[in-house]
Amino acid sequence: MARFEIRDIETAAIGGEARADVFCNLGLIYATGRGCDVDVVAAHKWLNIAAIKGSERAASLRADLARNMSKADLAAALRAAREWMTIH
DSSP states (O other): OHHHHHHHHHHHTGGGOOOHHHHHHHHHHHHHTTTSOOOHHHHHHHHHHHHHTTOHHHHHHHHHHHHTSOHHHHHHHHHHHHHHHHHO
């Protein structure tokens, strides 16, 4: 899974313009466990980044996911997204 994620993130960031759909897809992959273990923290992180980049679909999916997350997991996901956005 790491290879897929890294390749797609590099593709999404080409030219400094990140594509929200790639981040949304990463969130869906982690949320559904398609090809990896389900990871709601990673799913929320990528959906949050996609929403920040302008994806309305990701914002809706993020809200649905957040309703079923613990406060600790939600805080970890928000922190991870903020750290990623700071670096990129």
